Amino acid sequence: MNVSSFPEGFLWGVATAAYQIEGATDEDGRGESIWDRFSHTPGRTAHGDTGDVACDHYHRWESDLDLLVELGVDAYRFSIAWPRILPTADIDQVNEAGLTFYEQLVDGLLDRGIKPFATLYHWDLPQVLEDKGGWANRETAYAFADYAYTIAERLGDRVSGWMTINEPWVVSVLGYERGEFAPGRTSLTDSLAASHHLLLGHGLAMHALRDLDVNSEAGIVLNFTAQEAKSDHPEDRDKQRFEDGTNNRWFIEPIVGKGYPEDILADLRWDQSPVLPGDLEIISTPIDFLGVNYYTRVIVGDSPAAPTLVSDPNLTEMGWEIYPSGIYEFLTRFHHEHHIKKFYITENGAAMRDVPDDEGFVDDQDRIEFLRRHFAEGLRAIDDGAPLAGWFVWSMMDNFEWASGYGKRFGVIRVDYETQQRTVKSSGRWLADVIEANGLSTST
Numbered sequence: 001m002n003v004s005s006f007p008e009g010f011l012w013g014v015a016t017a018a019y020q021i022e023g024a025t026d027e028d029g030r031g032e033s034i035w036d037r038f039s040h041t042p043g044r045t046a047h048g049d050t051g052d053v054a055c056d057h058y059h060r061w062e063s064d065l066d067l068l069v070e071l072g073v074d075a076y077r078f079s080i081a082w083p084r085i086l087p088t089a090d091i092d093q094v095n096e097a098g099l100t101f102y103e104q105l106v107d108g109l110l111d112r113g114i115k116p117f118a119t120l121y122h123w124d125l126p127q128v129l130e131d132k133g134g135w136a137n138r139e140t141a142y143a144f145a146d147y148a149y150t151i152a153e154r155l156g157d158r159v160s161g162w163m164t165i166n167e168p169w170v171v172s173v174l175g176y177e178r179g180e181f182a183p184g185r186t187s188l189t190d191s192l193a194a195s196h197h198l199l200l201g202h203g204l205a206m207h208a209l210r211d212l213d214v215n216s217e218a219g220i221v222l223n224f225t226a227q228e229a230k231s232d233h234p235e236d237r238d239k240q241r242f243e244d245g246t247n248n249r250w251f252i253e254p255i256v257g258k259g260y261p262e263d264i265l266a267d268l269r270w271d272q273s274p275v276l277p278g279d280l281e282i283i284s285t286p287i288d289f290l291g292v293n294y295y296t297r298v299i300v301g302d303s304p305a306a307p308t309l310v311s312d313p314n315l316t317e318m319g320w321e322i323y324p325s326g327i328y329e330f331l332t333r334f335h336h337e338h339h340i341k342k343f344y345i346t347e348n349g350a351a352m353r354d355v356p357d358d359e360g361f362v363d364d365q366d367r368i369e370f371l372r373r374h375f376a377e378g379l380r381a382i383d384d385g386a387p388l389a390g391w392f393v394w395s396m397m398d399n400f401e402w403a404s405g406y407g408k409r410f411g412v413i414r415v416d417y418e419t420q421q422r423t424v425k426s427s428g429r430w431l432a433d434v435i436e437a438n439g440l441s442t443s444t
Helices: 033-039 057-071 096-111 137-154 170-176 188-212 236-254 260-268 281-282 325-338 365-383 426-437
Strands: 002-004 012-017 075-079 115-120 161-168 217-231 289-300 343-347 388-393 414-415 419-423 439-441
Touching: 012 115, 012 343, 012 426, 057 096, 057 260, 057 419, 057 426, 075 161, 075 388, 096 115, 096 137, 137 188, 137 281, 161 188, 161 289, 161 343, 170 188, 170 217, 170 236, 170 281, 188 217, 188 281, 217 236, 217 325, 217 343, 236 260, 236 281, 236 289, 236 325, 260 281, 289 325, 325 343, 343 419, 365 388, 365 426, 365 439
Parallel strands: 012 075, 012 388, 075 115, 115 161, 161 217, 217 289, 289 343, 343 388
Antiparallel strands: 002 439, 414 419
């Protein structure tokens, strides 16, 4: 068997998020988050599903970490629930039980030889801050920096990597402009303000981590969606430019010191009133790595011109096109355009129509093929000079998939939500083999 190998020391992991797996939303002093409020509002999530129990990881974390050993991962990306640490968002009212939970989790990972990678914000803003304006309010960025300092002061000696904000595009656009995610607002003005304050919060958190001199790397996680024009018609090409600008350039360019894209500023006619002197310098605080979340491609434009580009009819259960070469395109593009010194793929995976047998086992060959094709594109990007240093598969296990509820399954481990039984899927076994070989088999 021939193996196409990843570089020596390549980091392999899986990823989760607190609200999607922990449950125990009203235990041990945890406060209310915007996702608690949102999911309990009728009509907001599929079937009225909530994260109240989710995967009950809060009580099952030790056996879940044992499953990570079975997968053979080098690292685990998890998120910390802000309202579990600061239930009232008051920096003087730290919930010791919350800190203890994550301290035990981190120590449990280290005991098993697994590197902890902690995301500070994966969408569970304390509701008390949303009541004061949420991310549209500048004060939330400073509150986030205080929270980041609190966490890093306690765990900074043991966490291998810090990720400040997860997918600010999702938070600002789906949460504040389109109303599809928590907190469910529909205001472009609020969305633009939120996008800036999220980036400001990132920069301030980076300063907090630097001030503590934590012995670990730190960066931010951005989601990228390939935007392709339907045709070469000028209207379609301009639509592609705009969608790429708002989806892919809006957040990375300020982070690398280029400010907000001028063409998109003109398109949106944004007055930039939330941007105060010194903000862009804070936002462009150097990062150690860029986390890349990648899932799909979107074809944009509505001109009648022909011939036109069409998407691959092979879709995931989310209705997303399977387009692996987007991984290659973004890694090489940002390597050349912005000279990023290190990338991690921090999320990549697929919701598939998993059908368990009588024992709860899922033979998910479609997910294996999805991962195989994307891993191959990552290898191709490395061969062309992109500094890709690790890969976190989304997700470790099936979980609460936000507004889609429990109907969409991304895990390489199946969760029976009635019994909370975990069963490693074929994809999990295959992933363990890839990790052990640090490469993909090219022939048998």
